[in-house]
Amino acid sequence: MRTLGIGLLGLGNVGSGLVKLLEDNAEAIAARLGARLEVRRIAVREVDKPRMVEVDRSLVTTDVEAVLADPAVQIVVELVGGEVAAREFVLGAIERGKHVVTANKALLAAHGDEIFNAAERRGVDIFYEASVCGGVPLIRALRDGLASDKIDEFIGIVNGTSNYILTRMADEQRPFDEILADAQAQGYAEADPGLDVDGWDAAHKLCVLCSLCFGARVPVTEMLVDGLREIAPIDFDYARRIGCVLKPLVIGRDHASDIEARVHVAMIPERWLLATVSGVFNGVYVSSQALGPSLYYGRGAGMMPTAVAVVSDVIEVARDILSAASSGLPLRLRIRDWRERPVRPRGELVSRFYLRFRVRDRPGVLAELDGVLAREGIAVREVSREVGETVILTTQAAREQAMQRAFEGFARIDAVLERPRLIRMMD
Numbered sequence: 001m002r003t004l005g006i007g008l009l010g011l012g013n014v015g016s017g018l019v020k021l022l023e024d025n026a027e028a029i030a031a032r033l034g035a036r037l038e039v040r041r042i043a044v045r046e047v048d049k050p051r052m053v054e055v056d057r058s059l060v061t062t063d064v065e066a067v068l069a070d071p072a073v074q075i076v077v078e079l080v081g082g083e084v085a086a087r088e089f090v091l092g093a094i095e096r097g098k099h100v101v102t103a104n105k106a107l108l109a110a111h112g113d114e115i116f117n118a119a120e121r122r123g124v125d126i127f128y129e130a131s132v133c134g135g136v137p138l139i140r141a142l143r144d145g146l147a148s149d150k151i152d153e154f155i156g157i158v159n160g161t162s163n164y165i166l167t168r169m170a171d172e173q174r175p176f177d178e179i180l181a182d183a184q185a186q187g188y189a190e191a192d193p194g195l196d197v198d199g200w201d202a203a204h205k206l207c208v209l210c211s212l213c214f215g216a217r218v219p220v221t222e223m224l225v226d227g228l229r230e231i232a233p234i235d236f237d238y239a240r241r242i243g244c245v246l247k248p249l250v251i252g253r254d255h256a257s258d259i260e261a262r263v264h265v266a267m268i269p270e271r272w273l274l275a276t277v278s279g280v281f282n283g284v285y286v287s288s289q290a291l292g293p294s295l296y297y298g299r300g301a302g303m304m305p306t307a308v309a310v311v312s313d314v315i316e317v318a319r320d321i322l323s324a325a326s327s328g329l330p331l332r333l334r335i336r337d338w339r340e341r342p343v344r345p346r347g348e349l350v351s352r353f354y355l356r357f358r359v360r361d362r363p364g365v366l367a368e369l370d371g372v373l374a375r376e377g378i379a380v381r382e383v384s385r386e387v388g389e390t391v392i393l394t395t396q397a398a399r400e401q402a403m404q405r406a407f408e409g410f411a412r413i414d415a416v417l418e419r420p421r422l423i424r425m426m427d
């Protein structure tokens with residue numbers, strides 16, 4: 001039986017998962033593939049560091065170049081993360097004619113164009129199933145399962161850490177800072193949580209999804225990206241009263257004229273299937289013209305779930321190599337035409353809004369808030385006076401730019417004690 005060689009860059013969480021999965025399921029993989037997969041070289045930063053899995057120490061090196069240049073390596077798996085070194089390694093692998101598997105959404109979001117173009121020129125493939133929703137075979141479903149269909153919209157929960165934090169805030173009625181600290185202590189959130197809780201990890205994934213679903217390049221700098229630091233227990237109380245839950249969403253829509261791309265927490269009806277996606281789980285709802293709605297659900301991160309996706313990519317590349325069926329075209333071009341599509345400006349995006357104010361209790365203050373909104377053409381739907389100084393308003397659908405101007409108006413009202421908090425709502 002033929003053996004194909006893997007050059008592994010990174011032996012952290014996911015790299016260790018890959019080594020374990022290849023060992024645990026070696027026979028089943030060989031039977032399905034008709035060949036064996038073998039890790040032939042492993043590059044890390046520190047050779048002597050203790051590892052989560054047993055590996056032959058003679059395979060481990062700090063010399064990435066040696067891994068890329070090794071003729072026994074046909075497939076390079078990039079699992080170092082980050083953008084700078086990973087870009088150099090992936091481009092280096094492509095230059096040497098190696099197919100690449102990566103789980104790195106940050107890399108694809110920042111340098112996807114350059115990498116896909118280089119792969120196209122060199123006639124090798126880039127596979128990236130693990131970059132969105134970890135172990136859930138979402139990329140494959142979008143690329144293959146829906147290849148004959150036209151996707152209009154997707155709404156997803158793609159950052160497990162944010163979903164875990166919001167789920168616990170809802171269940172335990174405790175503030176963001178406390179739950180975040182707990183999540184960090186338990187290893188569910190990074191010491192530097194910004195990438196997750198400020199929405200940037202989700203934005204990187206949204207960029208990958210827009211390219212797959214709409215054939216559109218949407219730079220993260222052009223998306224509406226908002227995090228969850230300002231969400232408070234009272235927001236969950238209100239959501240519950242109106243039959244909603246709070247979820248950290250990515251939303252992509254293909255309007256005929258342009259692409260809508262946004263990342264933010266939203267109040268969604270609890271009857272939506274996405275409302276039941278809790279804890280660290282991920283879920284993505286896709287609406288396509290012929291199939292209609294479909295939903296993808298599962299573990300979006302973790303050593304073994306992510307390794308499942310990475311190894312499935314390796315198997316797919318291996319099949320191509322073995323059957324010589326590879327068209328030589330990179331994945332992006334196999335999916336659909338790639339077009340420069342305009343991105344809908346942030347200010348033009350439309351939502352209903354939930355606004356939470358802290359106000360000095362004096363006559364006329366509600367009328368003043370309403371007046372500011374009315375001047376921007378925003379209609380109030382409901383007003384709720386909560387205990388203490390809190391007032392909650394919900395609005396009818398309005399543009400982001402109108403709401404931004406309304407915030408300037410709120411700042412001029414002396415009874416408004418701090419900048420209001422805003423959550424977008426979806427019906």
Ligand SMILES: NC(=O)c1ccc[n+]([C@@H]2O[C@H](COP(=O)([O-])OP(=O)(O)OC[C@H]3O[C@@H](n4cnc5c(N)ncnc54)[C@H](OP(=O)(O)O)[C@@H]3O)[C@@H](O)[C@H]2O)c1
Pocket residue numbers: 009010011012013014015043044045046047049062064078079080081082085103104105130131134300301302303306
């Ligand atoms: N963890 C998850 O659940 C998950 C889920 C989906 C996608 N991903 C993606 O998978 C990738 C890997 O994540 P991870 O959690 O496995 O990361 P990790 O645990 O931090 O491991 C990174 C590995 O890369 C090595 N490395 C870093 N810089 C290097 C360099 N310049 N040269 C050589 N080796 C280098 C490190 O070496 P040392 O061990 O010697 O320090 C380490 O073994 C990332 O792109 C991440 O976004 C992760």
